[in-house]
Amino acid sequence: MQRAPDTSHRPGVEFSRMRILIVGAGVIGLASAYYLEKAGHDVTVVDRHPGVAGETSSGNGGQLSYSYVAPLAGPGVVSKLPRWLTRRDSPVRFRPRLNIEQWRWCFEFLAACTRERSELTTRNLLSLSFLSRTLMHELIATEPSLNFDFTQSGKLVLHRDAGAMQDAIKLLEFQRTLGCEQHALGADACVELEPALATTRPLLAGGIHTPGEDTADCQRFCECLETMLRARGVRFLMNTSIDDLKVDACGNVGAWCNGAQLDADHIVIASGAGATRLLKPPGIRVPVYPLKGYSLTFDLQPETASPHISITDFSRKVVYARLGERLRVAGIADIDGYSLEPDATRLATLRSETAAVFPEVARLPIAQAWTGLRPATPRGTPIIGPTRYRNLWLNIGHGALGFTLATGSAALLTEWLAGRDGHNLRDTFALSH
Numbered sequence: 001m002q003r004a005p006d007t008s009h010r011p012g013v014e015f016s017r018m019r020i021l022i023v024g025a026g027v028i029g030l031a032s033a034y035y036l037e038k039a040g041h042d043v044t045v046v047d048r049h050p051g052v053a054g055e056t057s058s059g060n061g062g063q064l065s066y067s068y069v070a071p072l073a074g075p076g077v078v079s080k081l082p083r084w085l086t087r088r089d090s091p092v093r094f095r096p097r098l099n100i101e102q103w104r105w106c107f108e109f110l111a112a113c114t115r116e117r118s119e120l121t122t123r124n125l126l127s128l129s130f131l132s133r134t135l136m137h138e139l140i141a142t143e144p145s146l147n148f149d150f151t152q153s154g155k156l157v158l159h160r161d162a163g164a165m166q167d168a169i170k171l172l173e174f175q176r177t178l179g180c181e182q183h184a185l186g187a188d189a190c191v192e193l194e195p196a197l198a199t200t201r202p203l204l205a206g207g208i209h210t211p212g213e214d215t216a217d218c219q220r221f222c223e224c225l226e227t228m229l230r231a232r233g234v235r236f237l238m239n240t241s242i243d244d245l246k247v248d249a250c251g252n253v254g255a256w257c258n259g260a261q262l263d264a265d266h267i268v269i270a271s272g273a274g275a276t277r278l279l280k281p282p283g284i285r286v287p288v289y290p291l292k293g294y295s296l297t298f299d300l301q302p303e304t305a306s307p308h309i310s311i312t313d314f315s316r317k318v319v320y321a322r323l324g325e326r327l328r329v330a331g332i333a334d335i336d337g338y339s340l341e342p343d344a345t346r347l348a349t350l351r352s353e354t355a356a357v358f359p360e361v362a363r364l365p366i367a368q369a370w371t372g373l374r375p376a377t378p379r380g381t382p383i384i385g386p387t388r389y390r391n392l393w394l395n396i397g398h399g400a401l402g403f404t405l406a407t408g409s410a411a412l413l414t415e416w417l418a419g420r421d422g423h424n425l426r427d428t429f430a431l432s433h
């Protein structure tokens with residue numbers, strides 16, 4: 001059991017209440033607002049959208065994936081590159097652009113594709129994800145008004161060939177040493193666990209079952225947090241775009257909007273994929289680049305054969321999460337710039353992947369098709385903590401795991417802002433790593 005960081009304000013201990021401006025009302029910004037307000041600070045959240053979760057925290061895969069944190073940058077990547085570069089239906093696609101940011105990210109990503117680096121990242125992320133799970137469960141227990149289709153569903157990761165299943169068992173053995181509870185199942189046992197997979201049985205070599213995983217609706221989570229935070233006095237400045245970060249003569253950073261500076265003692269950047277551009281004026285380079293993904297949401301009918309357990313189709317990198325009476329299908333990672341314009345062929349790929357695994361679901365009308373930009377770092381590790389400016393803090397780069405890691409990242413940031421480091425994780429997620 002992870003120990004929760006001490007983010008509360010204890011009477012009798014010297015405490016200074018600070019005015020904190022959080023840029024970004026996605027899941028990371030809102031979770032940060034929750035722990036900072038709880039610690040006694042005066043918090044304002046600013047976002048360019050009219051509502052919270054206006055970007056990547058809206059239609060994501062809905063998996064709280066505490067034990068599946070291994071980064072995309074892994075030792076097997078180089079052999080997959082030819083497929084990624086050429087096939088239109090590949091789960092990962094690279095579209096080269098005349099953009100230094102994109103090429104630099106790709107080179108740093110390839111440099112991270114070693115077993116040693118991937119294992120170190122997995123180890124670091126597990127420490128954050130286990131803390132996040134403890135805090136998410138604590139949050140749900142203490143805030144009963146939060147209603148966001150949270151289910152302790154468990155997760156089954158499906159493998160379609162024997163080689164991939166063997167690799168998955170090796171990863172399971174490695175992760176067992178780090179505290180993950182996972183079980184390898186044969187194809188029949190997968191169908192026994194999730195009967196909606198009956199028609200998929202011939203495709204399966206086996207699966208890994210992780211009972212301790214959860215699913216939930218990230219957008220609803222954000223909306224619930226907003227309601228709760230407003231009731232506690234947190235201010236929201238919506239439809240407000242921070243267009244500049246300027247450094248003053250004393251070396252403090254100010255957030256500027258339409259020629260006016262917003263008042264704050266400290267600024268927390270939680271602007272997702274927007275962070276790289278926002279941080280350029282004060283000269284902070286962050287290796288965050290968007291990996292564009294897609295999701296489809298289906299409204300389920302009572303008789304539709306659809307999963308109750310959360311499913312990941314490993315080779316196709318597609319996830320299936322039940323959110324109440326809806327099924328969210330998400331996947332695809334396109335290294336393709338900042339455009340949110342959906343590509344019809346990619347949406348068709350996602351639908352045909354669904355048809356292969358849950359044919360009855362794929363025949364339903366699509367209730368929502370969505371694209372989002374994962375704020376990804378090459379190594380897969382978020383960047384949390386201070387910058388070289390005394391009053392500027394980062395909580396960015398959560399890639400494919402922002403919902404999963406939101407509570408832990410926000411609580412650690414809050415602890416570090418108070419000058420404490422009870423978990424000795426400050427260096428692990430610092431900007432230079």
Ligand SMILES: Cc1cc2nc3c(=O)[nH]c(=O)nc-3n(C[C@H](O)[C@H](O)[C@H](O)COP(=O)(O)OP(=O)(O)OC[C@H]3O[C@@H](n4cnc5c(N)ncnc54)[C@H](O)[C@@H]3O)c2cc1C
Binds near residue numbers: 047319371404
């Ligand atoms: C297809 C897909 C599936 C995913 N599935 C999962 C999953 O199953 N589980 C999981 O844990 N994670 C998943 N993720 C990842 C997760 O959604 C992200 O990591 C997370 O949403 C990032 O949250 P964020 O708050 O950092 O960014 P965002 O949600 O993008 O929020 C950033 C906010 O900052 C605001 N902003 C940016 N710049 C400015 C500015 N200059 N001024 C004012 N406001 C600004 C934006 O408007 C935005 O609202 C998935 C992502 C995708 C794309």
